[in-house]
Amino acid sequence: MATGASTAHAGVILLDARLGVLPQTRRHATIASLLGIPRLAVAINKMDLVGFDEAVFQRIAADVRGFAARLGFVQLSFFPVSARLGDNVALPSARMPWHQGGTILQFLETVERDRAQAPFRFPVQTVVRPHLDYRGLAGQIASGEVHVGDEVVLLPSGARTRVKAIDTFAGPLAAAAAPLSVVLRLEDEVDTGRGDLLAHPDAAPAPRTGVEATVVWLTERPLDPSRTYLLKHTTRTVPARVEEMRSLLDPETRAERPADTLRLNDIGRVTIRCARPVLSDPYARNRATGAFILIDALTNETAAAGTIAEMREEQAERGATAHIAVGGIALALEVEEFLSARGRFAAVVRHAAAALACAAAGIDAIYAGEALLPDAVDLRGVPDWRKTLERALLRRPSAPT
Numbered sequence: 001m002a003t004g005a006s007t008a009h010a011g012v013i014l015l016d017a018r019l020g021v022l023p024q025t026r027r028h029a030t031i032a033s034l035l036g037i038p039r040l041a042v043a044i045n046k047m048d049l050v051g052f053d054e055a056v057f058q059r060i061a062a063d064v065r066g067f068a069a070r071l072g073f074v075q076l077s078f079f080p081v082s083a084r085l086g087d088n089v090a091l092p093s094a095r096m097p098w099h100q101g102g103t104i105l106q107f108l109e110t111v112e113r114d115r116a117q118a119p120f121r122f123p124v125q126t127v128v129r130p131h132l133d134y135r136g137l138a139g140q141i142a143s144g145e146v147h148v149g150d151e152v153v154l155l156p157s158g159a160r161t162r163v164k165a166i167d168t169f170a171g172p173l174a175a176a177a178a179p180l181s182v183v184l185r186l187e188d189e190v191d192t193g194r195g196d197l198l199a200h201p202d203a204a205p206a207p208r209t210g211v212e213a214t215v216v217w218l219t220e221r222p223l224d225p226s227r228t229y230l231l232k233h234t235t236r237t238v239p240a241r242v243e244e245m246r247s248l249l250d251p252e253t254r255a256e257r258p259a260d261t262l263r264l265n266d267i268g269r270v271t272i273r274c275a276r277p278v279l280s281d282p283y284a285r286n287r288a289t290g291a292f293i294l295i296d297a298l299t300n301e302t303a304a305a306g307t308i309a310e311m312r313e314e315q316a317e318r319g320a321t322a323h324i325a326v327g328g329i330a331l332a333l334e335v336e337e338f339l340s341a342r343g344r345f346a347a348v349v350r351h352a353a354a355a356l357a358c359a360a361a362g363i364d365a366i367y368a369g370e371a372l373l374p375d376a377v378d379l380r381g382v383p384d385w386r387k388t389l390e391r392a393l394l395r396r397p398s399a400p401t
Helices: 023-034 054-071 104-109 313-319 329-341 352-360 385-395
Strands: 010-016 039-045 075-080 121-123 126-128 136-140 145-147 151-155 159-168 171-173 175-177 181-186 197-199 208-217 229-233 236-249 267-278 291-296 302-308 323-325 346-349 364-367
Touching: 010 023, 010 104, 023 054, 039 054, 039 104, 054 075, 075 104, 121 136, 145 159, 159 175, 208 236, 229 267, 329 346, 329 364, 329 385, 346 352, 352 364
Parallel strands: 010 039, 039 075, 323 364, 346 364
Antiparallel strands: 121 197, 126 136, 136 181, 145 175, 151 159, 151 197, 159 171, 159 181, 208 267, 208 302, 229 236, 229 291, 236 267, 291 302
């Protein structure tokens, strides 16, 4: 259920009119809420077995409203149905004239889809180059829309260019919106590949290696924080590990309690550290780029499905990469050890171009060269370089999410 719900715009929960609200009902409604489904239909089935009694329907509907009020659904609709006889499934029921709320089919046909209203996100699936005179980036527009002539930024490198053309199987377009699959041709031949992301510069996501998320565990093998998993987000797959198991969530009461692992069907809040940056949005803002799966690197089975939370202040500080000028290899190695102890990824480089490449990959660059490096934290000749570096990292702004 969790995997399907993560991309759904509406959900339908089925209840037995004879049994009413069960723990499973609360669990499914809570999962639907956690995964951001805005509209929920509650189908109270087998009304023929309770004599099409309106009182039974109203009692169950009141029970559902009681616990669903805090789940934040934009729309909560109730339907008395008999699936066996077809009442209120596709056509209104003559046996329940007291229900004037339409049918399940009418509910599904009027669901609004709002992917095009989110900021433009285009995960690159592959580079298409059938001959020397054609080079395009193929993929599906995850959200938003793009026009020919739009300025776009390529992440994580930060390179900027403009859209030269939008090609489709049916022919060229002047504009395209989610969820259309297209090939974008750019004015400049920027270095890119599968897993990169195009966005408008004024609304681009911040590349980050640390994410806080809510996950549903999907495999019988429990979560092992010492193991490395693969995190698949849009078209990008990166090695990752669960850095912190924050809490276990009770799906019926939404209460949280401490835990050190997750087992099959458990829901928990975790902090994940990725070996390379992911180009994500909080799930509450953009479901297309706010969801991911964790893959067991040994068995290749899906271990968990997750949704990305808003970035906490300390995560934002850690997510901002830095250029650090040290002047010599001895100090560079000390700085690398200092950053590693704080959970940051860093590399020692001797050339300015390599330092810029590190920033594109979400890695702190410890620059041991002699040339001047713009915006670098300069530790050369600083007696207490640890305090200087700590203050600089805490002040360092991160890109907006």
